[in-house]
Amino acid sequence: MARMKFLCDADRCIECNACVTACKNENDVPWGINRRRVVTINDGKPGERSISMACMHCTDAPCAAVCPVDCFYVTVDKVVLHSKDLCIGCGYCFYACPFGAPQYPKVGNFGSRGKMDKCTFCAGGPEADLSPAEFQKYGSNRLAEGKLPLCAEMCSTKSLLAGDGDIIAKIYKERVVKRGYGSGAWGWKTAYKETVAI
Amino acid sequence: MSEKKTKEALDRRGFMKVVSLGGAAAAASVAPGVVTPAAAYDPGKEETKARYRESEHVKAFYRTNSY
Numbered sequence: 001m002a003r004m005k006f007l008c009d010a011d012r013c014i015e016c017n018a019c020v021t022a023c024k025n026e027n028d029v030p031w032g033i034n035r036r037r038v039v040t041i042n043d044g045k046p047g048e049r050s051i052s053m054a055c056m057h058c059t060d061a062p063c064a065a066v067c068p069v070d071c072f073y074v075t076v077d078k079v080v081l082h083s084k085d086l087c088i089g090c091g092y093c094f095y096a097c098p099f100g101a102p103q104y105p106k107v108g109n110f111g112s113r114g115k116m117d118k119c120t121f122c123a124g125g126p127e128a129d130l131s132p133a134e135f136q137k138y139g140s141n142r143l144a145e146g147k148l149p150l151c152a153e154m155c156s157t158k159s160l161l162a163g164d165g166d167i168i169a170k171i172y173k174e175r176v177v178k179r180g181y182g183s184g185a186w187g188w189k190t191a192y193k194e195t196v197a198i
Numbered sequence: 199m200s201e202k203k204t205k206e207a208l209d210r211r212g213f214m215k216v217v218s219l220g221g222a223a224a225a226a227s228v229a230p231g232v233v234t235p236a237a238a239y240d241p242g243k244e245e246t247k248a249r250y251r252e253s254e255h256v257k258a259f260y261r262t263n264s265y
Contacts, residue, residue, distance in 0.1 A: 002248075002250050074246070075245070075246045075247070075249070076247055076248040077249060077250045081245075083241075123249055143250050146251055146255055146256065147253070147255050148255075148259055152259070158262070161263055163250075163260065164250070167260055171260065171264050174264065
């Protein structure tokens with residue numbers, strides 16, 4: 001069974017923010033919420049790297065682990081989704097998420113932030129597929145249309161990959177072999193040191 | 199005059215007694231055994247079904263990303 005994953009090729013990302021714009025437009029994301037954002041490190045210096053970040057649809061997701069009302073669920077495609085009908089806007093998931101993915105429409109304290117909003121891998125929510133109610137709460141359901149998240153499909157440099165984890169990993173490995181100088185992935189040396197090369 | 203005051207006071211006490219008894223009865227009606235436990239969200243098969251499929255559109259995405 002396919003496992004949905006995002007993979008950002010930091011060597012190709014040019015920080016154009018098209019993924020951010022595409023996501024906001026496709027899902028009619030409310031003001032103040034960015035389901036996806038581009039993070040740049042060493043901006044303007046040698047070795048500058050940009051990476052497009054959103055919900056990474058974790059296996060054993062920490063957001064789901066801390067939710068006091070258990071509003072999260074995982075689909076067969078391994079996409080982490082949540083029910084806005086159950087969400088109480090407590091903010092625990094925001095603190096638990098290592099990627100800062102959960103966002104809230106309002107600024108406030110416990111419960112007054114509004115319902116949590118995050119990337120759905122363009123897979124909608126618990127409402128009926130492609131229904132107006134689903135779009136209003138969660139945005140579009142491109143997966144049900146036989147498509148992939150628009151952020152990845154819009155990427156002009158083909159930096160952001162989305163889809164079946166095995167297939168996009170294979171695509172990325174082929175790129176790395178062609179480049180011939182190692183992964184180039186952001187955080188690679190931190191994680192695997194200089195000794196591990198691919 | 200004082201008799202009237204005493205009567206008023208007794209009425210007030212009676213009222214408070216009724217209220218406190220009512221409160222105790224209400225508390226008894228929500229005894230631990232009677233409370234319905236909060237249920238976690240249990241999505242059905244329809245919500246969690248696989249939506250991804252390798253359509254021509256998706257295959258084109260994989261192909262164009264390979265170079």
